[in-house]
Amino acid sequence: xxxxxxxxxxxxxxxxxxxxxxxxxxxxxxxxxxxxxxxxxxxxxxxxxxxxxxxxxxxxxxxxxxxxxxxxxxxxxxxxxxxxxxxxxxxxxxxxxxxxxxxxxxxxxxxxxxxxxxxxxxxxxxxxxxxxxxxxxxxxxxxxxxxxxxxxxxxxxxxxxxxxxxxxxxxxxxxxxxxxxxxxxxxxxxxxxxxxxxxxx
Amino acid sequence: xxxxxxxxxxxxxxxxxxxxxxxxxxxxxxxxxxxxxxxxxxxxxxxxxxxxxxxxxxxxxxxxxxxxxxxxxxxxxxxxxxxxxxxxxxxxxxxxxxxxxxxxxxxxxxxxxxxxxxxxxxxxxxxxxxxxxxxxxxxxxxxxxxxxxxxxxxxxxxxxxxxxxxxxxxxxxxxxxxxxxxxxxxxxxxxxxxxxxxxxx
DNA sequence: TTAATTTTATTAACAGTGTTAACAAAAGTA
DNA sequence: TACTTTTGTTAACACTGTTAATAAAATTAA
Numbered sequence: 001x002x003x004x005x006x007x008x009x010x011x012x013x014x015x016x017x018x019x020x021x022x023x024x025x026x027x028x029x030x031x032x033x034x035x036x037x038x039x040x041x042x043x044x045x046x047x048x049x050x051x052x053x054x055x056x057x058x059x060x061x062x063x064x065x066x067x068x069x070x071x072x073x074x075x076x077x078x079x080x081x082x083x084x085x086x087x088x089x090x091x092x093x094x095x096x097x098x099x100x101x102x103x104x105x106x107x108x109x110x111x112x113x114x115x116x117x118x119x120x121x122x123x124x125x126x127x128x129x130x131x132x133x134x135x136x137x138x139x140x141x142x143x144x145x146x147x148x149x150x151x152x153x154x155x156x157x158x159x160x161x162x163x164x165x166x167x168x169x170x171x172x173x174x175x176x177x178x179x180x181x182x183x184x185x186x187x188x189x190x191x192x193x194x195x196x197x198x199x200x201x
Numbered sequence: 202x203x204x205x206x207x208x209x210x211x212x213x214x215x216x217x218x219x220x221x222x223x224x225x226x227x228x229x230x231x232x233x234x235x236x237x238x239x240x241x242x243x244x245x246x247x248x249x250x251x252x253x254x255x256x257x258x259x260x261x262x263x264x265x266x267x268x269x270x271x272x273x274x275x276x277x278x279x280x281x282x283x284x285x286x287x288x289x290x291x292x293x294x295x296x297x298x299x300x301x302x303x304x305x306x307x308x309x310x311x312x313x314x315x316x317x318x319x320x321x322x323x324x325x326x327x328x329x330x331x332x333x334x335x336x337x338x339x340x341x342x343x344x345x346x347x348x349x350x351x352x353x354x355x356x357x358x359x360x361x362x363x364x365x366x367x368x369x370x371x372x373x374x375x376x377x378x379x380x381x382x383x384x385x386x387x388x389x390x391x392x393x394x395x396x397x398x399x400x401x402x
Numbered sequence: 403t404t405a406a407t408t409t410t411a412t413t414a415a416c417a418g419t420g421t422t423a424a425c426a427a428a429a430g431t432a
Numbered sequence: 433t434a435c436t437t438t439t440g441t442t443a444a445c446a447c448t449g450t451t452a453a454t455a456a457a458a459t460t461a462a
Contacts, residue, residue, distance in 0.1 A: 007409090007459095036449065046412050048451075057449065066328045073331030080335060086343035087396050093339060094365055094392040098385075101369040111323070114370055115316025122312070122374055127267045130274030134281060138294060142287035152386075158371070159391045164295055166367020168302040169315055170359070173323055184299075185353075190360045191295040195288050197394040208430095208438090237420065247441050249422075258420065 015053045017043055022060055026106050031061065032115075061110060068107035072100050113173065135160060139198070146199045156198060163190050216254045218244055223261055227307050232262065233316075262311060269308035273301050314374065336361060340399070347400045357399060364391050 021042035025034045036057055040047045054060050079096040083089045101108040108114070122128060136157045143151045167187055222243035226235045237258055241248045255261050280297040284290045302309040309315070323329060337358045344352045368388055 035447085037447085047449090048413095049411060051450075052410075062326070065323065066326055069326055069328035069332055073328065073335060076332060076335045080339060086339055086346060087400060089339045090343060090361070090396055090399075091392060093336065094361075094388060095385075097365050098369060098388050101373075105373070108369065109373070112366060112370065113316040113323070114373060115310075115314040122266065122314070125263070125267055125270055127270035127274065131270055131277060134274060134277045135294065138281060138287055138290045142291060145287060152390075155387055155390055158387050159368075159394070160291070160295075162367035162371045162387070162391065163364050164298050164367065165313060165371055166363035166365065167360075168299060168309065169313065169370065170363045170366055172302075172306070172310070172315060184296075186356055186359050186363070187295060187299050189353075189356055190363065191292060193360070193394060193398040195291055197397060198291075199288060236418085238418085248420090249442095250440060252421075253439075 011053070014049075018050055018053055019060070019063060023064065026064070026110075031064075031106055031110055034061075064107065065110050068104065068111045071104070071107065072097070072111075075100055112169070132157070142195070142198055151198070160194060163194055212254070215250075219251055219254055220261070220264060224265065227265070227311075232265075232307055232311055235262075265308065266311050269305065269312045272305070272308065273298070273312075276301055313370070333358070343396070343399055352399070361395060364395055 018039060021039050022034060024042065025038055034057075036050055037047055039060075040050055054063075075096050076093050079092045080089045083092055136153065139156050139160060140153055143149060143153060143156065167190055171183060171186075219240060222240050223235060225243070226239055235258075237251055238248055240261075241251055255264075276297050277294050280293045281290045284293055337354065340357050340361060341354055344350060344354060344357065368391055372384055372387075
């Protein structure tokens with residue numbers, strides 16, 4: 001009796017159609033405004049059927065997060081295989097990572113919990129300038145005593161802030177882990193590398 | 202007639218009490234679960250009065266974001282003033298930035314739109330391991346051909362990922378700006394710095 | 403084919419959310 | 433005291449995620 005098999009297949013298809021409708025939603029209006037009701041509407045079923053296939057909304061987002069990491073990993077592996085030297089590989093991976101993030105913004109934001117609300121917010125905040133100013137002026141002073149007085153100030157500032165923010169937010173995602181001392185080590189490592197290359201380049 | 206003055210003062214106080222109640226909420230349950238109704242409850246007024254002082258919920262969060270950047274800027278300025286050498290200043294600022302982020306998590310998450318949903322999500326995702334593996338293995342290979350074979354692999358991996366994620370997410374926040382080429386330059390700069398220090402240290 | 407059972411889908415509700423229109427009460431002014 | 437303005441409340445609208453009760457359909461057993 002192929003009935004059981006067909007049923008399983010149909011369930012799978014149904015599940016896929018939910019994800020498809022959900023992803024369309026995400027691509028259209030961002031994952032912030034994804035709603036169970038809109039998905040139900042799109043697939044022309046009532047709301048509770050969705051709960052037969054996913055425990056809750058979070059489970060749907062989790063699915064996309066998984067997909068995202070899988071796609072990213074594939075891409076990085078592929079790109080890596082195009083080179084032999086580790087240095088070139090690291091460079092290629094970095095570029096691919098960057099491209100992935102911007103070619104699949106919705107995935108990336110989901111994967112790393114970027115909440116965007118701040119996006120519109122942050123750009124209308126004068127107070128941010130004070131922070132920027134402290135950093136930029138200090139970097140300017142560093143460049144002034146460095147071996148490369150022509151270094152691009154804004155670029156270096158941007159790199160500095162990005163490193164800091166990256167360290168912090170990755171750390172916040174992996175919330176549990178590591179004692180304080182180990183975390184501080186990572187910070188030391190990244191920043192001393194930046195400073196060294198800033199002064200000596 | 203001091204009536205007008207008193208009224209202004211009262212309005213100010215009311216506004217402050219809203220923010221106070223809201224902030225208590227944020228500290229208790231995270232900014233995700235801040236709600237106008239809970240604020241109204243806390244200050245023992247009806248909901249719409251809040252809209253006499255803030256255009257909407259976003260405006261309240263914006264206020265906190267502002268506060269956050271102001272506090273951070275103050276801290277960084279202060280810390281900077283304790284040193285003369287730019288290199289030391291950059292290091293001190295980095296440490297202070299780090300401390301601020303973890304001493305005032307709620308502020309930091311608000312300021313940079315960290316959405317936490319992913320926090321619980323990301324830690325239950327096997328697929329992430331593939332990405333991690335690609336990066337770690339490549340860095341291991343790089344260390345193997347470097348001048349410091351004893352370099353801490355996991356630390357270097359963490360730095361690498363943090364730099365990438367930091368670059369991406371800062372870029373996403375400042376969404377508009379800069380042409381593609383300039384952005385790529387920032388990536389190149391940060392990554393080549395990392396690789397150089399990895400190979401030559 | 404009919405009867406019993408299991409699976410699947412729907413309606414309707416609960417408990418929240420942000421926001422606002424209509425109205426009542428208090429405070430200030432003439 | 434009468435009028436005007438400010439301030440506050442009630443009640444609703446339009447959403448959200450989630451679920452209990454129930455109807456309908458599909459499958460199995462007799």
